[in-house]
Amino acid sequence: MNRRTLIIRMGFVASLALVVACSEEGAQSKVTAVAAVAPPAAAKVSATADASNQPASAWSYSPVGKRDPFRSYLADLAEQATRPDDERRTEETEKYELDQYRLTGLITGTAQPKAMVEDPAGKGHVLHLGSHLGKRGGRVTRIGNDLIVVTEEIRAPTGERVLVPINIRLPKPELGLDE
Numbered sequence: 001m002n003r004r005t006l007i008i009r010m011g012f013v014a015s016l017a018l019v020v021a022c023s024e025e026g027a028q029s030k031v032t033a034v035a036a037v038a039p040p041a042a043a044k045v046s047a048t049a050d051a052s053n054q055p056a057s058a059w060s061y062s063p064v065g066k067r068d069p070f071r072s073y074l075a076d077l078a079e080q081a082t083r084p085d086d087e088r089r090t091e092e093t094e095k096y097e098l099d100q101y102r103l104t105g106l107i108t109g110t111a112q113p114k115a116m117v118e119d120p121a122g123k124g125h126v127l128h129l130g131s132h133l134g135k136r137g138g139r140v141t142r143i144g145n146d147l148i149v150v151t152e153e154i155r156a157p158t159g160e161r162v163l164v165p166i167n168i169r170l171p172k173p174e175l176g177l178d179e
Contacts, residue, residue: 005081012077091132093117093125098134098150103168106143113143117168138166146170 067076093101096119104124105116115127127133131140133150142149147169156162 008077008080012073092123093119093127093131093133094135094137096120096135098136098138098152098166098168101133101168103148103170106145106148106170108143108145115140115143115148117148141165 067073100120101117103115104118107114112128116124117127117133118124127140127143127148129140129143132138133140134152136152136154138150138152140148141151147167150166150168152164152166154162154164
C-alpha cells in the first residue's frame with residue numbers, strides 16, 4: 001500500500017470517528033442551542049417588516065474547486081486505490097529516439113526558459129524544464145544559451161541507477177557565399 005492511499009484511509013477513519021463522537025455527545029446540546037437561538041414569534045413579525053425596507057444581501061455559491069456532494073466519497077477512494085501512481089501518459093515528445101530530435105530554437109533569460117525541438121516528422125514541440133524527451137524517458141534538466149541538457153536514467157549491470165546527461169546543441173547557421 002502506498003503512502004498516499006494510507007494517508008487518505010487514515011483521514012477517512014479519523015473523520016468517521018469524529019462524526020460518531022459528535023453525534024453521541026452533542027445530540028442534546030444541538031436541540032437546546034437551536035431553541036435558545038430561535039426568537040419569539042412576535043419578534044419575527046417585526047423583523048420581517050423591517051427587512052422589507054432593507055436591500056437583500058447578495059450571496060451566491062460557487063462550486064468551483066469543491067467536490068460534488070452527491071458523489072460518493074468511497075467511490076472516489078476506490079477509484080484512486082485501483083489506479084497506480086506510477087502510471088502516466090506518454091507525451092508526444094517520447095515517440096522517437098533522442099538523437100532523432102533537432103533543436104530549432106531557444107528562449108533564455110527568463111524565469112521559465114523554453115526550447116523548441118523538431119521531430120523527424122517535421123512537427124515542432126515546445127519544451128520547458130522537466131519535460132520528457134526521447135523513448136528512454138529523458139528529462140530536460142537545463143536550457144542554456146545554445147544547448148539543452150537531457151538527463152536519462154539507466155541501470156548499471158550492478159543494478160544501481162546512473163544518470164546520464166546528454167547535450168543537444170543548437171545547429172550553427174551555415175554561411176552562404178552569395179557572390
